[in-house]
Each structure stands twice: as C-alpha cells, then as structure tokens.
Amino acid sequence: MSKDLFEGQSIEIPCPDCGEKATRSLASLRSDTEYDCSGCGKTIRPDAKKLFKGLDDAQAKARKMVADLSKKFR
Structure with missing residues (x-):
C-alpha cells in the first residue's frame, strides 16, 4: 500500500462567501x-x-484492515 493512500486525491472546497468551488489536491493542501x-x-x-x-x-484503519486480511490468507 502506498505511504500516502489519499495524497493523489482531490476534493472540492466551496468558498464560504460566494460558493464557488475550487478543486484542490490533498498534496497541495x-x-x-x-x-x-x-x-x-x-x-x-x-x-x-x-x-x-x-x-x-482513515489511512491507519485501511492499513490495519489490509494487514488483518493478509494474515488470514497466509
């Protein structure tokens, strides 16, 4: 699993004044x-x-889930 599971993802953030949405990558944030x-x-x-x-x-929980699943399939 990648070190930063969500780093390549983007989210839309609305302006609190005008509502215009900006798409920002998590890396840029x-x-x-x-x-x-x-x-x-x-x-x-x-x-x-x-x-x-x-x-x-969320990333820590995802890593734990993958580790637990890996143990079951050994």
Whole structure:
C-alpha cells in the first residue's frame, strides 16, 4: 500500500462567501495553507489540520484492515 493512500486525491472546497468551488489536491493542501477564490477573490484558509487528522486516521484503519486480511490468507 502506498505511504500516502489519499495524497493523489482531490476534493472540492466551496468558498464560504460566494460558493464557488475550487478543486484542490490533498498534496497541495499540505503545502499551501491558503488560496484565493476564483469567483470573488477571497483568501480561503481550509482547516488542513482537521482534514488531515481525519485522513490520517482513515489511512491507519485501511492499513490495519489490509494487514488483518493478509494474515488470514497466509
């Protein structure tokens, strides 16, 4: 399993002011803490810490599931 299971994925983030959706890769959200909305120009600062905590938890559960399945097929 890849080190960062979700890193290549993208999500849509709506602007809290105008609703314009921006598609951002999870990799870019790790490195860029803010971006400007293409609809209204507002600076968007997603709560990356909260997002990645959830993703890290999901990734750990997925790894455990794969490890458990691997043990059953040995």
